[in-house]
Amino acid sequence: MPVSLARRSLTSSATPNPILATFMRGGTSKGIYLNRVHLPADTAAWDPIFLGMMGSPDPKYGRQLNGMGGGISSLSKVCVVGSPTDEQRAAGIDVAYTFAQVGIRDEIVDYSGNCGNLSSMIGVFALDEGLVAAPRVCDADVNAHAPTVTVSAFNTNTQKRIDTTFPVSLASGQPIAVLDLEQEAMAGVHGRASRVVLDFVSPGGARTGKLLPSGQPTDALPFVSADGVRADVPASLVDATNPTVFVPLEGLRGVLQHSESVDFTSVPVELAVEQLRRAGAERMGLDPETQAQPKIAVVSEPAPDDMEADIVVHAYSMGVLHKAVPMTVGLCLGVAAGKEGTIPWKIARARMGAVSLPHDGEHMVRIRHPGGIVIVGSAAKDGEVTSAKVIRTGRRLMKGVVWW
Template identity: 30%
Template sequence: MSPTEEATVDIAAAWMRGGTSKCWIFAAEAVEATPLDLDVLLENALGSGDHRQIDGVGGATSTTSKIAVVSRSTDPGADVDYLFGQVGIEDRVVEWGSNCGNCATAVGLYALQEGLVAIDGETTPVRLRNVNTGAALSVAVATPGRRAPQDGEARVPGVESGGVPVELIFQGPFDFPGAFPTGQAREVVSAGGVVAEASIVNAGAPAILIEAGSIAMSGTESAAEIAERLPMLTGFRAAGAVRHGLILPGRPAPNAVPKTGVIGPARDYRTSDGALVQARDYDVAVRMLSMHAAHPAIGLTSAVAVATAAAAPGTVVRSLRSGGGRTLRIGTLSGVVEVDWTTSSGGGVDRVSLHRAARRLATAVLHVPTAGDPVRLGTTERPGGTVELPVPA
């Protein structure tokens, strides 16, 4: 079958919630079996090019327009490979340059439900490899009665309903100066005539973490207040992309990376639902961008970057956090997210862990329009070149 012979192509998928994100998960073999270029397949499936994504299955927000392509891994250090894509909403584009920890929790549960990994006791570990970045992660999924559950009671800030408990672990090392591309813990960054103090961190994902006070912010702003400052913050994302070596000066920055955050000291604030969070209940205030808006909570890769900066001397986060130790309570728009880490004998961060919840929402067959660009089977373009789909040989 060719795209000119049929108006649509069918592909099976699972719709999963992981943490505060929703992610469509495709088996790599199913993707390979379609005649469509991967980007076109995903743009058409999710309905990109329309801010409502009305003719597709995307959720019309940055946290619900995500996909993962999954297979058993051929890497001896991993059980499952997954390729993560951030699918554009108004723009017909798929960004392949980052990772998503929330979707990784969903991939772990999916792998057990689909039999990609054997269940092992009341809790089952799954070793993951993110194909985009090469990052090594692992999850520990609750498997009571040695069965892959469909639901559970674990809750996370920003989601009212429960899910299957999943511990997500990002494997390091994340240390200074290795996780700081410029070799500096803190530096001056300018964008659009505004000067800020920031830390440039690459742990979990490339990130630029800006001291709130240096740009007349607090780090406890509402989503509407972040939206008012979006042009300024987008300029800092581009400046951060240059310092990370993602783009050349003057070039447009990717929408998904670097992760861009405003960091402030703990103070009383109200969540997006109106709940009061008192300063004594968390350590540092963080407001992250997600594509072209305020993130409703915090992406887990961003949380890893914030935790790594909290552990390193001299950073913006370290200077603003209250308390100490190897746990960081992050005040987000949805409430407090807790991050833990372990350290090596040399003082570097060995691994970062978070507790999340995941649940399968649907198992579906998508009827995807075939109109689009020429076919490029088996590979997809991404910053830095091409990457093979994670299909075992």
């Protein structure tokens, strides 16, 4: 018997339960995509809906078995996509969307940042839902397998524009996203899939309004060890796509008194990283209690025999080592590597050389993370970052209804 959307929860809510939804993979994350028209007009009413969908809070087990979540931050996400305002449409924006990071063990739904991975599927979802009034189709060139569509989206979290370009089929007369072309392989995802180009337009100051919120390319963050010893740890505080605290591995080793390899999943390291993240948040003018923002990443030089990477990163999301790298952190790292004086710039410059890191123009940085390699690019003009790009893949997993 088909599920009726007229069915309501036992509460007095007028929101359908279940609700129409699409479940998709974007990059190395998975999440629920919702059409804005199916949610309450008052965004303050969204939290219990998203928590119920994901199976949160789950304070005892942290597995979210009672919902769609997967017990880790990259699997506990929601995107709400809808029509742009008249002003946004006049500026060439096709859709507007809001990203929600749903807490796992707690009841926190965080809207302070964006998700680069799930952003890669916003255009696909919008096209599927008929939200794009006039899709812009580009004919295939000699190196492509299919024509492509570019969808311009406005992210309400960061007040930034993100363009996604992906292949489509025109067989039905209307463009339909084609995601199973064997064009790209992604570290952390089995197999090959269609190329999705993600372009963050003018990504600087996504949260704080400044690329360097403290005004300096490198700062010193206060740190207090478990035995009360105080020290300063160098860090670069950069806000591009999402604000991120970049700490050099040597600085972390110094305060932890580690001379050998660091176990990034150990409790002492995670506690130290969180303390530095909170210190960085205060220096950036952000709330240190908001665990999703800023992110923090430990960066280091590649091994001498590692010829595939320019910089190595271990990023943390919601206090836990990410199995790959949050894409907004990867993009922020790519931008930081082109900003003179930052810690990522010093590391990348040592490997790539000054010629490869111009003040203006485009540059690419090869980033090694725990899951493999990702290449990110950024462009600058007159010292201002104009774009940050990365290639992702994605897949539709399910379309139907979800209970909350």
